[in-house]
Amino acid sequence: MRVLCAAVLLCAGGICRGADDPAFALKINEIMAWNRNYLFPGPPGSSTLQTPDLVEIYNPTNDVVLLYNLYLTDGDPAAAATNFWRFPPGAWIAGRGYYTVLCDGAVVTGEARASFRLEEKGEAVYLLARDKLTVIDAITFGCQTPNVSLARLPDGGDTLAKTASPTFCWGGACTCDGYDADGDGAPDRQWCAANERANIADDIYPPEVDIESYAPLMPAADAPVTVTARVACADTPADKIELWFRYQGDAEPQPAILMQDDGAHGDGAAGDGLWAGTIPAQGERGVEFRVIAYRGAAVDIEPDTQWIAYMSGRTAVPPLVITEILPKNLANLANSNGDFGDWVELYNASTADIALDGYYLTDNYRRPHKWAFPLGLVLGAGARRLVWCDEDEAAPGVEELHAAFQINGDHEEIFLADRGGLFNGFFFSDEIEDVSIGLVGDRGPLARFLKPTPGAANQSGPAPVIASLAPLVAVPGAATQFVATGDGLDAVTAVLVGGAETAFVLGGQGELRFTAPPCTADTSVSVIAAAGEICDRALYSCRAAAEAVFVRGDANIDGVINISDAVTILGHLFSGRIVPNCHDRLDINDDGKINVADPIALLAYLFTLGTPPAPPFPNPGIDPTPDELEPCPPSGS
Structure with missing residues (x-):
């Protein structure tokens, strides 16, 4: 045995690569890039189980192989910025044995936790020798399916196939024990014993389907609603997808609507994985829907718990209004934790108190009931309340609302909903730090504000609108003349370019002309036209124009x-x-x-x-x- 170990220490992971070096026979045997349900211990100090991505190494030889000099990576081995993860000291793999790495991005000395996660949409993972360039084995994979692994069949073989029966073990946790499907707090042993590690062929798994859109969001009584759903992976297509809907309050759904992917039903091109179906106009009543995708005997239900609700022909709109939001709060207002989180201001526009039980705030119109207001909360007549969108909690002893999501100021939406569905909100994009979006005078139109007013009435006055800006590309290092056109520009009192006030003149037909200072290459520059504190913004890029x-x-x-x-x-x-x-x-x-x-x-x-x-x-x-x-x-x- 001493002779064997000496040979392993000299060659394994080295560049000697002789016929007697078993390290170069190792195989990346199985991966799971989209683990939703299989639980493994978290890093030291963590009290919760986690769902890391997984990579399994298999040794097809009869020799023990030391792994310490080997590396794993999901990046190009020849690229300078590649993240190489080295196997921990003393790591080894027995002959005909297996070694699982948890790819959770954590770096823990002595533990098999890779410093990267796998990309569910597809990438490559490499097993490398100690020079970080010699590839021992690699798997390139495309779009993956939740809880389905990509495995060599048989172990170490050349055939790669998706399987619904993954066989990873790490410490005392094994995917072959199953996950806690029945919710009793213990994994459910499903189809193998913990010591049975050979890969298993299991083609019974569903397609992954997501609802991509529905429109209109708040339909009139005579308006049908078209729902689109997309199958995530082309190599895991759906045999059929059904659109189910029911009336709010009913347990039984209406007859299923067969969705189409034929290019003739608002579903994009034929066979592109985008399916569409239309719910007929429903008059004035609450409706909720979901889709079910079939692949053989396996199904995927989206959403799997709550149905998506909307109110058709709504005539009585609640008086609760989103009057202002700050999607990029750099230094405007800190919360009780001292953090500058993004915030949303709500306003009770009525003369009566509103109990917020049954009201919701969401940043995803396809999930109208994403975050519920706390029970017992009342918003007084004419009162305002801030909601911090930071996935946090208030400081001890402070009454402060914190939603369980964050706002993306580059592209996002914000909506209020009741049990019937959405009733107030808007989309926004490309926002500027510490510039808010809200309703002029709390009633409209929608505009931006140089000085946000959380907890107070929004300013009233003319709201300039930049409809166009020309040119929209400036050459780096040179001053550029711009012309902005739109509505209400004759009321503009200041123009800011990149945050700095810039001289301007009003031209004919409401044109706004100004000269921007030289810009830095490959940057985006903001232009703000303000009438007092009410403003609009446009963006231009600083780059050399390329004709295409x-x-x-x-x-x-x-x-x-x-x-x-x-x-x-x-x-x-x-x-x-x-x-x-x-x-x-x-x-x-x-x-x-x-x-x-x-x-x-x-x-x-x-x-x-x-x-x-x-x-x-x-x-x-x-x-x-x-x-x-x-x-x-x-x-x-």
Whole structure:
């Protein structure tokens, strides 16, 4: 045995790579990149079980192999910034044995916890020799499914397959014990003993489906509601997806609506994984819905607990209003913990007290009941209340509201809901630090405020609106002349560029002209036009312009302008399915912004003879108004 160990110490993980070095026979045997349910101990000091990503190494030889000189990484081994994780001192793997690494991003000396997490949308994971360049084994994987592992079948073999029966063990915790499906506090032993580690073929797992959108959000009595749902992984398609709805208060649903992925039902292109179904107009009544995706005998229900509620034909709107929010609170107001969290101001616009039982605040319109107001809370007539959106709690002894979510000032939404569904709120994007958004005079329109007024009435007065800014790209290192057009600009009293006040003149037809100082390359610069404290903002980018040819409106680059392009824009805005480049294709009205106005304009053009997309359209061309949006690749690239 001493001779064996000496050979292992000299060669394992080294570059000798002889036929007698068993280290180079090791295999990445199984991975799980989307673990929702299988519980493992947290890092030292943690009292809760966690759901880390998992990587299993298998030794197909009969020799013991020391792992200490080996590395794991999910980055390119040749890249300078790659995160290499070294196996802990003394780590070894027996012949025909297994070694599991918890990929939870924690760094704990002596524990098999990798300093990275796996990407559920797909990437590669490498097992490397001690030079961090020699690849012993690697697995490149695509989109993964929750609680389903990707395993070699048989162990150490060349065939990779998804399996619903993962076989990872770490310490005393094993996925083969199952997870706590019945909620009794103990794992449920399902299909193997803890010492049975061989990979198992199990193809009975559901597709992963997510509701991508529903519209309109607050429908009129005679308006149908179209629901779209997307299957996450192309290699785990759904056999069918059903849209179920019921009337609020009813236990039994109405007959299921078969959703379609044929390109003819508002579902994008045929076979693209986006499904759509339409709930008929329901008059004045509460409705709630969910979708069920089928793959053989396995199903995925979305959402799996609460149904999504909306009120059709709502006539009595609660008097509770979101009057102001600060999505990027840098130094405006601190909470009881001394933190500058983002906040939302609520206002009771009625002359009677409002009991907030049964009211909700959400940053996701598809989850209207995301955060419930505490029971027994009353908002007096004409009173205001701040909600801190910071996933925190108030300091001891302080009565302060803290929602269980954070606001994303770059792209987000905020809505109020009751048990019937959404009734008040708005979308926002590209916000500026310590500039709030709210209702002018607490009634509207929606505007921005240089000086937020948490707990007090919003200012009244003219609200300037910047409809366009030209140019939208400035050359680095040179002063640039700009022209802004819009509404109410004749009331502007100050213009701020990058936070610094800049001289301006009012031109004809409400134009606002100013010269911006030289800018720094590859930055985005804000322009604020203020009438007193009420303002609007625009952005321009500082970069060398690149000429590129594209067709505005062809969001999915299939050469055809149709409803699937509007769905692509909605997915980019609200479902995290970001279009990677050439965002000018999505900017239908060429205002330099991507927002809900763009899919609405495209749908109006397609179905109601509305205004066509701005040039270049319908033929390919160059953007006549360069902007700060992600540029299209230059022609020929």
